[in-house]
Structures are given as structure tokens and as C-alpha cells.
Amino acid sequence: MSEQVVKELEEALGSPLRKYREGKVDFFAPIVKQVVTTSDIVFYNPRMEFSRDVSVYLVHAYHNITGKEMDLCEPLTSCGVRAIRWACEVPGIRNVLSGDLNPKAVLLANANAYLNGVLNKVDVRWNEATRLLDDCPLHGRRFDVVDVDPFGSPIYFVDSAVNALKKEGGLLCLTATDMQPLCGIHQDACLRKYGGLSLRTEYCHEIALRLLVGATIRIASRHDLGAKVVFSHSSDHYVRAYLLTKRDATEADGNLKEIGYILHCFHCGNRRVLPSLAPLKEAKCEFCGSIMRSAGPLWCGKIWDRSFTEVVKTIVGQSKYKSNRRLNRMLDLILSELDGPPTYYDLHSISDSEGVNSPSTSNVIELLRSKGFFASPTHFRGTCVRTTADTETVKSIVRQLG
Numbered sequence: 001m002s003e004q005v006v007k008e009l010e011e012a013l014g015s016p017l018r019k020y021r022e023g024k025v026d027f028f029a030p031i032v033k034q035v036v037t038t039s040d041i042v043f044y045n046p047r048m049e050f051s052r053d054v055s056v057y058l059v060h061a062y063h064n065i066t067g068k069e070m071d072l073c074e075p076l077t078s079c080g081v082r083a084i085r086w087a088c089e090v091p092g093i094r095n096v097l098s099g100d101l102n103p104k105a106v107l108l109a110n111a112n113a114y115l116n117g118v119l120n121k122v123d124v125r126w127n128e129a130t131r132l133l134d135d136c137p138l139h140g141r142r143f144d145v146v147d148v149d150p151f152g153s154p155i156y157f158v159d160s161a162v163n164a165l166k167k168e169g170g171l172l173c174l175t176a177t178d179m180q181p182l183c184g185i186h187q188d189a190c191l192r193k194y195g196g197l198s199l200r201t202e203y204c205h206e207i208a209l210r211l212l213v214g215a216t217i218r219i220a221s222r223h224d225l226g227a228k229v230v231f232s233h234s235s236d237h238y239v240r241a242y243l244l245t246k247r248d249a250t251e252a253d254g255n256l257k258e259i260g261y262i263l264h265c266f267h268c269g270n271r272r273v274l275p276s277l278a279p280l281k282e283a284k285c286e287f288c289g290s291i292m293r294s295a296g297p298l299w300c301g302k303i304w305d306r307s308f309t310e311v312v313k314t315i316v317g318q319s320k321y322k323s324n325r326r327l328n329r330m331l332d333l334i335l336s337e338l339d340g341p342p343t344y345y346d347l348h349s350i351s352d353s354e355g356v357n358s359p360s361t362s363n364v365i366e367l368l369r370s371k372g373f374f375a376s377p378t379h380f381r382g383t384c385v386r387t388t389a390d391t392e393t394v395k396s397i398v399r400q401l402g
């Protein structure tokens with residue numbers, strides 16, 4: 001783009017622009033001093049590059065697995081970088097429909113698509129996200145991939161997003177940045193948005209993911225869609241979930257059987273998973289007799305699929321993004337934890353409460369494995385261990401090694 005065009009864009013947008021590079025794409029976005037979310041300025045958050053890298057790899061993996069030529073939709077696109085990156089970096093992209101409520105974002109996203117030579121693939125519209133999504137099926141248009149990446153909670157958009165996915169199969173990608181409700185700080189907002197309650201435990205980021213997935217699966221089931229989580233992660237200040245959906249009422253019925261509660265004892269740290277929507281009775285902790293508190297209804301099933309994650313890992317191994325070190329580390333942790341049970345233990349808080357030094361995570365894992373338990377680190381937090389051992393066993397190992 002010539003200097004004159006950039007100047008005209010800056011005038012139209014009312015903010016100075018800078019050229020950035022992510023993946024294989026150069027694009028313009030407002031100079032970031034601090035991330036603002038007013039509708040007056042086009043939003044760009046460089047810290048979310050990692051989230052976009054993961055999204056590029058996941059869509060690539062979906063293409064490799066299905067072999068499909070794909071139509072995608074990003075209904076909250078901002079400066080368009082995610083959509084443009086798919087068009088430039090992922091094979092098999094036929095078309096990307098993007099949208100934003102902010103007309104300045106639409107102007108900039110179109111300019112960026114032009115700059116990258118993908119105006120033939122990336123179509124950016126000025127529209128409200130649910131209207132953009134709802135209009136497509138009315139005209140016989142559905143997508144292989146829909147990525148909902150808003151400020152805060154994506155849940156408002158999920159009904160329209162699942163309905164806009166192809167019935168024979170699609171990939172739904174969701175970001176939630178509303179960690180305060182999802183991690184048990186604002187319970188009213190959590191109940192309002194996700195129809196469930198969270199708990200402020202050491203594994204609250206996993207609860208956050210499970211609340212998001214649980215609410216999404218319940219919405220998908222209303223459309224007779226089965227949904228399977230193939231990948232998810234918690235990074236920085238957000239959680240991301242990737243779900244495969246397809247029309248299958250039987251699968252939808254099966255999914256609902258894995259929605260339930262996680263009970264937690266705030267006295268001794270014990271937890272119990274109850275995969276059932278049956279009304280909850282008051283539950284006592286089997287170790288200390290205290291009344292347990294509950295998080296949910298939420299998704300109690302798997303939050304990763306091994307073969308999908310392995311395909312992602314192979315693709316990462318063949319490419320050279322600057323975040324690959326971080327990504328490989330996260331993928332290795334996820335591959336080690338994905339067969340484990342829900343929730344994990346924080347060795348620092350256990351050693352504090354037991355009055356001993358904190359043992360190394362790897363020593364604890366080794367000892368747990370030698371006793372026949374599943375044990376792994378977790379990508380959620382470096383000081384934590386995911387294991388099938390019960391709370392008392394984990395505590396006794398921390399005392400022994402601490």
C-alpha cells in the first residue's frame with residue numbers, strides 16, 4: 001500500500017497505523033499503546049498472536065484430517081488478521097466471510113486483505129455477528145469453520161455459530177476472555193452467561209473451559225448437533241475451545257450424559273466428578289466430613305482428542321512461527337495430560353498447607369506413576385499435577401518428598 005493510501009486510511013480511521021507482521025502476513029493496525037476496547041478505535045491485540053497461531057494450526061489440521069476445501073467465517077474480525085492469515089497460510093481455503101460491527105474495522109480489514117492479495121478469498125462485511133451468521137443458512141450457505149473471538153464471552157454468539165456450521169460436519173472455535181465470571185469471582189455473571197457456577201479453586205481455569213464447553217454442547221444439542229472437543233487451551237487471560245459438530249441427535253443425547261458437576265471440599269482439597277444432571281444433594285467429603293461445594297453444570301468429559309492433537313503437533317513441526325517453542329511446549333504438556341481425569345493439584349499450595357518445602361513436580365509425578373496412578377504435568381499451570389490418586393495420597397507424597 002502506498003504512503004498516500006496509508007495516510008488516507010489513518011484519516012478515515014482517526015488513529016495512526018503501524019505495519020505489523022504475524023505468520024506470513026503483513027498488515028496495518030492502530031499503534032498499540034494499551035489495548036482499548038472502545039468502538040471508536042479498531043482493536044488489535046499483539047498478545048493474542050499466540051491464539052491466532054494456534055487457530056491457524058488447528059484449521060490446517062482440520063483440513064489435513066478431512067481433506068475438505070473449506071469455507072470459513074470469522075464474524076468478529078476487527079482488523080482481519082486472523083481471517084487473512086487463514087487465507088494466506090492454510091491450504092484448502094476456498095472462502096472466508098468476515099464481519100464486524102465497527103465500520104472502521106471493516107475498512108481496515110478490507111485494506112489488509114487487499115495488501116495481502118486475498119480480496120478474492122476474504123469477504124469483509126459490516127454487520128452484527130449474529131445477523132451475519134443467521135443470514136447465511138437462510139440463503140443455503142453454511143461453513144466448515146466458524147471462529148468466534150469476541151471481547152468477553154462468546155456464548156451469546158454460539159447459537160448462531162453452531163447453526164451456521166455445515167450439518168455434515170464443522171469446526172467451532174471459541175475464545176472466552178471473561179475469566180472473572182468463569183473463575184468464580186462474579187458468580188451471577190457466570191450463571192447468567194453459562195447456566196452454571198464456578199469455584200475459585202487452583203484448577204479454576206479448567207473449570208472455566210468446562211463451563212464454556214458445557215454451555216456450548218447444550219446449545220448445540222438444541223440443534224440436534226453432536227459436539228466433540230478436539231482441542232482446548234488456557235493461555236494468558238483467556239481460554240479457547242475447538243469443537244467438531246455434526247448433525248447426530250444420538251451423539252447429542254450421549255454428550256448430555258457427560259454434563260454434570262465437580263464437587264470440591266475447601267477444607268481438605270478433595271474433589272469428586274459427578275457426570276450427571278440429576279438434582280444435586282448435599283454432599284459430604286469422604287475424607288474430612290465437610291460439606292462440599294459444586295461447580296457446574298459443566299462438561300465432565302474429554303477436553304482434547306489425541307489424534308487431532310498429534311496432527312497439530314506434526315504440522316507445527318513442519319513450520320517456523322516465532323511462537324513454535326511455546327506452542328511445542330504446550331502441545332507436549334497437553335499430550336501428556338489428555339488421558340488424565342478432570343482437575344489437578346497445586347503442589348505449592350499443598351506444601352504450604354502441609355508445612356513442608358515444595359517438591360519438584362517431576363519427582364511427584366514419578367512417585368505417583370511408580371504407585372500405579374496416572375500422573376502428568378498440566379499446561380494449565382507449571383506447579384500442578386494431574387493424577388488419578390486421591391487428595392490424601394497426593395498430600396502424603398508431598399510430605400514425603402517435600
Ligand SMILES: C[S@@+](CC[C@H](N)C(=O)[O-])C[C@H]1O[C@@H](n2cnc3c(N)ncnc32)[C@H](O)[C@@H]1O
Nearest residue numbers: 043076077078082100101102128129149150151
Ligand atoms: C476481540 S476483537 C476481535 C479480534 C479478532 N478476532 C482477532 O483475532 O484479532 C472483537 C471485535 O468484535 C467486534 N464486535 C463487537 N461486538 C460485535 C457484534 N455484536 N457483531 C460484530 N462485531 C462485533 C468489535 O468491533 C471488535 O472489532
Ligand SMILES: [Zn+2]
Nearest residue numbers: 265268285288
Ligand atoms: Zn474434605
